[in-house]
Amino acid sequence: MAKLTIDKQKLNAFTLQSKPLFEKYLTKVDVVLSDYTFAANYIWLSNASGFYAIINKCYCLFIMVGGELTMLLPPLGKKKNAIDAMLRCFEVMNANNSSPYYSRIDYVQASMIEEFLQTADEAESMFQMLEYYVIEKKLVDYVYEVDALIELRGNSYHTKRTEINKFVKSYADHRIEILDPVTHYDAILALFNKWVEDRIKYMPKAEAESFLEGIHMERHAIKKMLKHYESLQLIGLVIYINDEIKGFTAGERISADTATVIIEKTDFEVMGCAQFIFREFCKVLKQHYEGVTYINVGDDMGFENLRKVKMSYRPFQLIPKYTIYQK
Numbered sequence: 236m237a238k239l240t241i242d243k244q245k246l247n248a249f250t251l252q253s254k255p256l257f258e259k260y261l262t263k264v265d266v267v268l269s270d271y272t273f274a275a276n277y278i279w280l281s282n283a284s285g286f287y288a289i290i291n292k293c294y295c296l297f298i299m300v301g302g303e304l305t306m307l308l309p310p311l312g313k314k315k316n317a318i319d320a321m322l323r324c325f326e327v328m329n330a331n332n333s334s335p336y337y338s339r340i341d342y343v344q345a346s347m348i349e350e351f352l353q354t355a356d357e358a359e360s361m362f363q364m365l366e367y368y369v370i371e372k373k374l375v376d377y378v379y380e381v382d383a384l385i386e387l388r389g390n391s392y393h394t395k396r397t398e399i400n401k402f403v404k405s406y407a408d409h410r411i412e413i414l415d416p417v418t419h420y421d422a423i424l425a426l427f428n429k430w431v432e433d434r435i436k437y438m439p440k441a442e443a444e445s446f447l448e449g450i451h452m453e454r455h456a457i458k459k460m461l462k463h464y465e466s467l468q469l470i471g472l473v474i475y476i477n478d479e480i481k482g483f484t485a486g487e488r489i490s491a492d493t494a495t496v497i498i499e500k501t502d503f504e505v506m507g508c509a510q511f512i513f514r515e516f517c518k519v520l521k522q523h524y525e526g527v528t529y530i531n532v533g534d535d536m537g538f539e540n541l542r543k544v545k546m547s548y549r550p551f552q553l554i555p556k557y558t559i560y561q562k
Contacts, residue, residue: 290323310324381521
């Protein structure tokens with residue numbers, strides 16, 4: 236992937252070798268969203284090209300889609316540097332894009348929105364920011380207490396306990412293994428293909444088109460995750476029934492006290508499998524990452540069914556994500 240120069244700003248290719256520098260700047264930010272990890276951004280780049288630049292001492296991650304440049308994340312760096320970097324990023328995007336309409340910054344945390352509106356001269360700068368930019372609330376990340384998901388105590392988790400107990404009784408020969416990207420590669424892709432077929436059968440027609448648009452990207456992301464699994468420093472599980480993989484999941488730490496699930500898939504026809512592997516993976520995350528007390532499972536991608544599932548686990552916190560546009 237070649238470098239770019241836009242408005243005299245050099246943009247470097249966002250590759251696997253970018254990981255150490257990305258994570259160096261990430262330590263300067265109080266991370267709460269699941270989108271703020273190297274792996275989360277790296278594996279999901281499929282029909283697009285990623286680029287980065289260090290602007291005003293901040294790591295700025297761009298994505299090029301169809302010739303238009305946007306930002307996957309706001310500038311990562313100290314607060315005093317981030318706002319000026321953000322304004323410069325809009326200049327770079329505008330210099331490349333066919334219209335300022337395409338220039339935007341995605342996955343902005345609420346704390347960064349506050350900083351964006353509260354620069355040096357608060358009264359004047361806030362007026363100017365609101366005059367020239369639009370801040371739109373998007374999806375939310377679902378965050379849970381790890382112990383609550385492991386123990387599943389109380390009436391609110393009665394259904395989850397019942398589903399897990401039925402699974403254990405029905406599939407006494409099940410076994411769990413730590414995910415191995417080589418050994419489990421073919422079986423994981425086979426399960427994903429079956430999951431797609433089954434999901435389409437039961438999906439409301441209104442959601443099917445959007446779902447199918449994302450399938451190619453998700454398949455590419457899974458392949459990329461497995462190919463670079465060790466380098467990305469991920470941890471995962473697979474679950475076998477009758478010596479056939481019926482579920483897999485993978486995740487990582489995103490902050491001192493929070494881990495995240497990057498992806499999880501189970502056989503749609505094996506009742507209780509999703510609930511069982513989710514609970515078991517919570518145990519693994521807590522054991523593997525010392526100090527982890529929360530788990531962020533990302534957003535619901537706008538799918539009503541996924542929203543209902545994630546709400547059924549009684550989230551500890553819903554964390555909003557914002558996009559910044561120009562007027």
